[in-house]
Amino acid sequence: MTELTVVHGGTVVTETGEQPLDIVIEDGVIGALMHDASAIEGHRIDARGCTVLPGGVDIHTHLREPSAIDREGFHTGTASAVAGGITTVGEMPQAQPLVRDLESFAIKHELAEAHSICDFALYAAAVGQDRDELIALYDAGVTAMKAYMCESSPGYPRLDDPGMVACMEVLAEIDLPLIVHAENDDLLSAGLARMAAAGRRDPLAHAESRPPLVEVEAIARAVRFAAHTGARLHVAHVSTPEGAEIVKTAAATGVRVTCETCPQYLLMDHSDLNRLGTWARCAPSIRAREDVERLWDYVLDGTIASVGSDHSPYTVAEKEAGLEDIFKAPLGLNVIQVMLPAVRDEAVNRRGMSMSQFARLSATNPSEIVGLRPRKGAIAIDADADLAVWDLDAEWTVTREQLFTKHPWTPLEGTRIRGKVRTTIRRGEVVYDDGAVLGQPGSGAFLIGRQGAAATHA
Numbered sequence: 359m360t361e362l363t364v365v366h367g368g369t370v371v372t373e374t375g376e377q378p379l380d381i382v383i384e385d386g387v388i389g390a391l392m393h394d395a396s397a398i399e400g401h402r403i404d405a406r407g408c409t410v411l412p413g414g415v416d417i418h419t420h421l422r423e424p425s426a427i428d429r430e431g432f433h434t435g436t437a438s439a440v441a442g443g444i445t446t447v448g449e450m451p452q453a454q455p456l457v458r459d460l461e462s463f464a465i466k467h468e469l470a471e472a473h474s475i476c477d478f479a480l481y482a483a484a485v486g487q488d489r490d491e492l493i494a495l496y497d498a499g500v501t502a503m504k505a506y507m508c509e510s511s512p513g514y515p516r517l518d519d520p521g522m523v524a525c526m527e528v529l530a531e532i533d534l535p536l537i538v539h540a541e542n543d544d545l546l547s548a549g550l551a552r553m554a555a556a557g558r559r560d561p562l563a564h565a566e567s568r569p570p571l572v573e574v575e576a577i578a579r580a581v582r583f584a585a586h587t588g589a590r591l592h593v594a595h596v597s598t599p600e601g602a603e604i605v606k607t608a609a610a611t612g613v614r615v616t617c618e619t620c621p622q623y624l625l626m627d628h629s630d631l632n633r634l635g636t637w638a639r640c641a642p643s644i645r646a647r648e649d650v651e652r653l654w655d656y657v658l659d660g661t662i663a664s665v666g667s668d669h670s671p672y673t674v675a676e677k678e679a680g681l682e683d684i685f686k687a688p689l690g691l692n693v694i695q696v697m698l699p700a701v702r703d704e705a706v707n708r709r710g711m712s713m714s715q716f717a718r719l720s721a722t723n724p725s726e727i728v729g730l731r732p733r734k735g736a737i738a739i740d741a742d743a744d745l746a747v748w749d750l751d752a753e754w755t756v757t758r759e760q761l762f763t764k765h766p767w768t769p770l771e772g773t774r775i776r777g778k779v780r781t782t783i784r785r786g787e788v789v790y791d792d793g794a795v796l797g798q799p800g801s802g803a804f805l806i807g808r809q810g811a812a813a814t815h816a
């Protein structure tokens with residue numbers, strides 16, 4: 359029997375703009391968008407006075423299962439996500455065993471199936487697999503490969519230049535994107551050695567150990583390889599305007615490259631790194647104010663296609679190890695729940711971004727990048743009914759008590775924000791409402807990318 363739900367009375371942000379619409383949901387899918395659905399019987403969700411955005415699609419998360427379940431997990435991480443208006447996550451292969459073959463993929467898949475509230479896509483680590491191994495991962499439903507260009511994450515070997523070209527040649531053939539962490543390995547090692555030799559342990563030494571050049575050079579090189587191989591490249595967590603400019607120029611000449619940035623590179627600068635120290639240590643580093651301002655230009659002009667959280671939490675004790683020595687602070691932040699409200703407030707309320715562009719930045723584009731369109735990423739007929747109902751006038755301050763993550767710290771604590779997610783709906787089901795997470799762990803669905811679309815059309 360068809361189950362009908364009507365989200366009524368809200369201003370709806372569709373792909374063509376904002377207008378007052380009722381959304382009719384049939385069995386978890388958007389069945390109709392109409393000006394007045396009052397004649398339709400069904401469960402009703404009142405969105406009067408609110409704005410309805412597509413559920414956020416965060417294609418850059420580290421939810422830490424299996425090995426680092428003490429830091430986070432699919433349950434707590436996605437509870438935090440839905441409380442921040444996110445309904446789909448893309449999970450990086452980081453935790454051990456590193457997702458690199460069918461066996462490790464199956465372990466990750468089973469844990470996500472068991473615990474995730476969000477729908478989820480999974481990636482595998484590009485660490486030098488051969489063609490058959492890459493195709494096997496693709497067939498298993500991996501929606502992207504992820505490569506580190508530097509040694510930065512324990513247990514995750516970097517991919518060297520020949521390895522990256524070889525990987526991209528196969529990925530071009532099967533049209534699977536490569537997501538890269540772009541930092542130059544040699545320059546980074548030299549920077550860390552330089553800070554050690556100088557006896558530096560202060561927060562800004564972290565930024566000085568990996569200055570913009572470290573990222574910019576690696577982006578240029580990865581883009582060159584994408585141009586050479588024809589592969590799709592997505593540059594994760596771009597923190598420099600120069601890096602974004604390289605992507606913009608290459609994309610204009612037909613190179614298949616997109617890029618992302620994260621809230622930490624848009625909302626924080628060196629003064630925050632200096633103030634927060636270990637609580638703001640991440641890679642790439644948070645940048646100088648002048649870089650932050652210029653990075654925004656590339657967000658507003660659409661060069662930076664997506665915003666991702668790079669949510670990678672640690673326990674308080676692990677982070678406290680960096681209080682006296684910034685280089686003892688593990689690299690990673692806890693931002694998934696606050697990301698969309700904080701970025702939207704700055705982008706729309708202070709920098710003039712339209713709500714439609716915010717929908718593209720936070721949902722439509724990231725879905726496209728990892729092959730989840732048209733099922734995910736927009737409020738449109740036949741798409742999954744993934745919706746976030748926002749009260750755009752609500753003013754609030756970020757506190758630890760609001761967070762559903764396993765270790766409730768965030769560098770954005772204390773931030774004053776206008777605009778709050780009131781209700782989050784995933785495939786028609788209310789998974790978050792007014793401060794309470796209602797979605798059950800294990801209710802999230804596994805998403806495959808274009809493989810699925812190709813199979814359907816075969």
Ligand SMILES: [Zn+2]
Nearest residue numbers: 418420450668
């Ligand atoms: Zn990451």
